[in-house]
Amino acid sequence: MNVPHSDAAIDSVSTTGAATATSVTVDWDGVVRDLDARGNATIGRLLAPAECDALAALYTVDTMFRSRVVMARHGYGRGEYRYFAYPLPKRVAELRASLYPRLAPLANGWNEAMGVDVRYPAQHADFLARCHAAGQRRPTPLLLAYDVDDYNCLHQDLYGEHVFPLQVTVLLSEPGRDFDGGEFVLTEQRPRMQSRAEVVPLHQGDAVIFAVHCRPVAGPRGTHRVNHRHGVSRIRSGRRRTLGIIFHDAR
Numbered sequence: 001m002n003v004p005h006s007d008a009a010i011d012s013v014s015t016t017g018a019a020t021a022t023s024v025t026v027d028w029d030g031v032v033r034d035l036d037a038r039g040n041a042t043i044g045r046l047l048a049p050a051e052c053d054a055l056a057a058l059y060t061v062d063t064m065f066r067s068r069v070v071m072a073r074h075g076y077g078r079g080e081y082r083y084f085a086y087p088l089p090k091r092v093a094e095l096r097a098s099l100y101p102r103l104a105p106l107a108n109g110w111n112e113a114m115g116v117d118v119r120y121p122a123q124h125a126d127f128l129a130r131c132h133a134a135g136q137r138r139p140t141p142l143l144l145a146y147d148v149d150d151y152n153c154l155h156q157d158l159y160g161e162h163v164f165p166l167q168v169t170v171l172l173s174e175p176g177r178d179f180d181g182g183e184f185v186l187t188e189q190r191p192r193m194q195s196r197a198e199v200v201p202l203h204q205g206d207a208v209i210f211a212v213h214c215r216p217v218a219g220p221r222g223t224h225r226v227n228h229r230h231g232v233s234r235i236r237s238g239r240r241r242t243l244g245i246i247f248h249d250a251r
Helices: 028-038 049-060 090-114 124-133
Strands: 010-016 021-027 040-043 065-070 080-084 142-146 151-155 166-171 179-181 184-189 196-200 207-211 214-219 222-232 235-238 240-246
Touching: 021 028, 028 040, 028 090, 028 207, 040 196, 049 090, 049 142, 049 240, 090 124, 090 166, 090 214, 090 222, 090 240, 142 151, 207 222
Parallel strands: none
Antiparallel strands: 010 021, 040 207, 065 080, 080 142, 142 240, 151 222, 166 207, 166 240, 179 235, 184 196, 184 222, 214 222
8 A cells, every 4th residue: 555645755854962963864655665565664774873872871861751661560571661751852752753744644544444534633743632632641752671581572552542553663772782682573463364473673773663553454355454563582682772652642
C-alpha cells in the first residue's frame, strides 16, 4: 500500500545539540515501502554519536523523568526503563514532532485498509491534543537500560484508547563495542499461519520504525490484519541504551 506524499520523497531530518548537528537524508517513499512490506523500516545515523551519548547520559538525571519501571517486577523481562517527564528534552521533542507528519499518511492508509474509522491529524500537536482531551496526558518517550543478561519480552506499547500505529526506537550504544547480543526483534502473527520473526540490525544512532499493533496485508482472500510485537534479545556482555519515541501519550 503505497501512500503518496504531497512533498518530495527524499527529505531530511535534522537534529541539533549543543556541540553537534546532523542532517540525515531520508527516502521516505522507501521507508513507506518497507513498512508496508515488513512492518518495519530503518533510518541510518538519525542521531550522531555525541547526541546518542548525551541522551544516554540523561538516564541518571532523576528530574528528567516521571517514572522508572524495573521489568522483572512486572514480568516484562530484565532491565529497566524511565519515561521522560514534560517538558521533553529538546532533541526528543524535535524528533517526535518531525517524524510524526511523515508517518501520519501511512497510518491513515493502514486504518482505511483495515476498515478502522480513526484518522490522524497532520501535525503531532493536534494528535496530542486529542490524547490529552481523552485523559492520556502522561508523556511516553523513554530511555531503556540493559546490562548483562537483561532482555525485553515481546510486547506492544498500548497506553489508552488513542494509539498511533507506528513508533520509533533509536539505538544509543554501539554493538560490538558497548555490548554484545541485545538484538532488536520483531514478530508478525499472521492469520492461520505460524508467526514470523525478524531481527533488525542497528548501529549507534540508527532508528527503526515499526508497527505498534496491527497493519494491513493483502492476501488472496482480501486484506487481513497482521499482529506485531517487539522485544530485545538477551544482552551477552556490556551495556545497551536505547531511546523510544512513542507518539501517543498515556493515561
